[in-house]
Amino acid sequence: MVHLSHILLLLGVAVAVVLIFQHLHIPTSLGYLLVGVILGPHTVGPIVDVPEFKTMAEFGVVFLLFTIGLNFSLPQLHALRDQVLGLGTGQVVFTTALVAVAAWLAGLPAAVAFVIGAVFAQSSTTIIGSQLAEQKEENSPHGRLGLAMSVFQDVTAVPFLVVIPVLGMAVGADILAVELGWAMVKALLAFSLVFYVGRWLLRPLFRLVTRRRSAEVFTLAVLLVALLAAWTTFSLGLSLAFGAFLAGMMLGETEFRHQVESSIRPFRDVLLGLFFIGIGMLFDPAAIPRIWHWALLGALLLLVSKILLVAAMVKKSGIDTLMAWRTALLLAVGGEFGFALLAIALDAKVIDIDVGQIALTAVLFSMIAGAFLIRFNHAIASRLVGVRRDADQGLSHRLSDAPEPQVVIGGYGRVGHTIAVLLHASNVPFVAFDTDPKRVAQGRADGHPVLYGDITDAELLAAIHVERAALVVITLDDHANALRTVGVLRSTCPHVAVIARAQDLESSSQLIDAGATHAYPEAIEASLRLGATALRMLSIPTDDIDRMLQDVRDWDYKPVLENETSPEKNP
Secondary structure, eight states, X not given: OHHHHHHHHHHHHHXXXXXXXXXXXXXXXXXXXXXXXXXXXXXSSOOOOOTTHHHHHHHHHHHHHHHHHHTOOHHHHHXXXXXIIHHHHHHHHHHHXXXXXXXXXXXXXXXXXXXXXHHHTOOOHHHHHHHXXXXXXXXXXXXXXXXXXXXXXXXXXXXHHHHXXXXXXXXXXXXXXXXXXXXXXXXXXXXXXXXXIHHHHHHHHHHHHHTTTOHHHHHHHHHHHHHHHHHHHHHTTSOHHHHHHHHHHHHHTSTTHHHHHHHHHHHXXXXXXXXXXXXXXXXXXXXXXHHHHHHHHHHHHXXXXXXXXXXXXXXXXXXXXXXXXXXXXXXXXXXXXXXXXXXXXXXXXXXXXXXXXXXXXXXXXXXXXXXXHHHTHHHHXXXXXXXXXXXXXXXXXXXXXXXOOSEEEEOOSHHHHHHHHHHHHTTOOEEEEEXXXXXXXXXXXXXXXXXXXXXTOHXXXXXXXXXXXXXXXXXXXXXXXXXXXXXXXXXXXXXXXXXEEESSHHHHHHHHHHTOSEEEEHXXXXXXXXXXXXXXXXXXXXXXXHHHHHHHHHTTTHHHHHHHHOGGGOO
């Protein structure tokens, strides 16, 4: 029961701190770090000591890498190799090398210097994304480039998961080189095993699972795949996170990607929060008077090196100077993945706790400073290049990413298929979701982008960034689910137009009241079309018929409703 009281204390403090941080529009990752500091062994007050805490926190990194893998298939990586992947990889490599050399010249061992360089090379996708969204800059040229580069940093940092544990071995340089080579061989073996076996098994497995129409079984299957892949790489002497990343990549190439991300998100968010709390517990505020100058110097090295390197690389790629500086200011902030690498290095005994404290504090300082650099990126960049505030309006950029669907279709039954055919014939980009694997398979056989997913799931809507769509069409024949989906859409992205299928006038009214732009009652529409056909057969002019039908619709079917509800006219 002692552990239960500790867990309750942890949850209570976490809820309180995260709520405050969300209210102040501060990234929640910093809130979790603060919770760890408050409940850690280095501060006055209660201490949370749960034996299984560290194990659970490690799985936060596992599911983080799994989610990252979901968003990067091999075709995507190949298509973006020159612009985003090249820039993201180059930034990680050059920053790691520059910081490592500086740390080595300062007297640190080569292995420790390398780890510090790797930690400092990471940028916070969470802070960048949340800050840009708050500033309405997420779709700006520098915003999209910066976000894309930060995400690709996570991908290109995966080799560190392989290398860092090996550096902890107390062996000579020649043996270390052999061990590193052997680790890379095992990484290639793990990649081949997960890639080829997974590619052969995953799609049939999830098709079998989805036939049961059970969200619980689907979630269990996702957990099984992620953890099995993690166990496979761990058994080969590699990190758990590396296997999870590979599994995510494999599932990212299937039609189940978005539903997988939706199912795993609650586990990822909770466990990742625990991971940040665990990192916060390592932070010792009492050490700041002793190490603050080294931490501040480290933060300056992190910020300045990344700003200069990113600005130079982006400028060299052909992008104008102002956008290059704005992108560089976004990526200056230290990243959560750096904490993950730091934790792995501490576990592997590559670095000691004192050096870890300096690196941890330096990254925290950079996060605080980086938030202000992002907020005032335009003013700072403009001052650096000497241009007016509106000079970059309408700038073109060469970032090539996948086109966002203009229309999201919920349900690929008879109605959804018809709408998909019309959109396809009109060359309008769209994506459709259905929970029936047969319909998904049929849609893909039709050549349409139909994916497995529950359109009523708020997590799925968030995963597909539904707020970027121009229109959502709900074709579900289940009124309760359609109503719930409209409610979620209205609360999360009220600017997106929604049209829905309704069974009758009452259902139509409820959907419109819930926020649907239009809701078409099938029974009434069928009656109108039947009446229109009858009038045409009676030689009534087509223009008159069309005008009559449009008047009924413009009046929200009130003429029909009155006839339907008037007692004198009902037999």
